[in-house]
Amino acid sequence: MERVTPLIEAHGLAVGHRGKALIAGIELRLDAGRVLCLLGPNGAGKTTLFRTLLGLIPPIAGEIALDGRPLARLTRARIARHLAHVPQALATPFAFSALDIVLMGAAAGLGPFDRPGKAEAERAMAALDTLGIADLAHSEVTRLSGGQRQLVLIARALAQDAGAIVMDEPTASLDFANRIRVGRAVRGLARAGIGVILSSHDPNQAAALGDDALLMNRHGVIACGPVDETMTAGNLTRLYGIRVRREQGSDGRLRFS
Numbered sequence: 001m002e003r004v005t006p007l008i009e010a011h012g013l014a015v016g017h018r019g020k021a022l023i024a025g026i027e028l029r030l031d032a033g034r035v036l037c038l039l040g041p042n043g044a045g046k047t048t049l050f051r052t053l054l055g056l057i058p059p060i061a062g063e064i065a066l067d068g069r070p071l072a073r074l075t076r077a078r079i080a081r082h083l084a085h086v087p088q089a090l091a092t093p094f095a096f097s098a099l100d101i102v103l104m105g106a107a108a109g110l111g112p113f114d115r116p117g118k119a120e121a122e123r124a125m126a127a128l129d130t131l132g133i134a135d136l137a138h139s140e141v142t143r144l145s146g147g148q149r150q151l152v153l154i155a156r157a158l159a160q161d162a163g164a165i166v167m168d169e170p171t172a173s174l175d176f177a178n179r180i181r182v183g184r185a186v187r188g189l190a191r192a193g194i195g196v197i198l199s200s201h202d203p204n205q206a207a208a209l210g211d212d213a214l215l216m217n218r219h220g221v222i223a224c225g226p227v228d229e230t231m232t233a234g235n236l237t238r239l240y241g242i243r244v245r246r247e248q249g250s251d252g253r254l255r256f257s
């Protein structure tokens, strides 16, 4: 059988800061159209892992490949073609419009002296449209709600046209309705064939959104694989150090308490 090249693949990966491993032995694979949820307590190293996958900090050990190409040999511009990033929140004091922000994603593949043109503007508008916020294109982002800004950031990542998107706690600080909106947007990206890797502090959300889960704490990786197999009560109890119960509703949904 032909082996499909994963969007992201990591073997024997150790991540950390200043040469000191925070967590080692990470085996990770993200395929097109799948959502991989990273779960772990505060300080487990989720953001550190994301920064490593994005090539912002070097791995302490192990190999990372994006679309089969070793990350270490890719330039920033090449990495941006494979992997887009949605940060926790949009940090800009400037009165950019939503379209300006999304254009930054569409222009990520351009050279340093190229200016975004018609193709980039069309891609940016299409991304806003896909996220259902085309009507916000000319609104100043500083005036948008937290949920709207998060959707703008996801549109920016989409406009970058990368095969995979990394999202660091995309629903942190969002209210219930906006969490649902962002969750639907994530599943929509997966349906469109994009691979998404996101971190969450809510196992219920991870089970609802994820196809796969990676459970990690300061002691190491507890499990990685399909949600149903990895998100067991026992594994979550080990992960968080408190007793966790798992129930499966008649709709098949997993719920944790």
Ligand SMILES: Nc1ncnc2c1ncn2[C@@H]1O[C@H](COP(=O)(O)OP(=O)(O)OP(=O)(O)O)[C@@H](O)[C@H]1O
Pocket (backbone or CB within 6 Å): 017, 018, 022, 040, 041, 042, 043, 044, 045, 046, 047, 048, 049
């Ligand atoms: N630039 C840095 N230099 C040194 N240590 C750092 C740096 N950034 C983070 N750390 C440390 O690495 C550890 C893991 O942090 P990280 O932000 O990756 O965890 P996290 O799982 O994303 O946490 P949270 O769920 O709270 O966001 C923490 O102890 C943190 O203090």
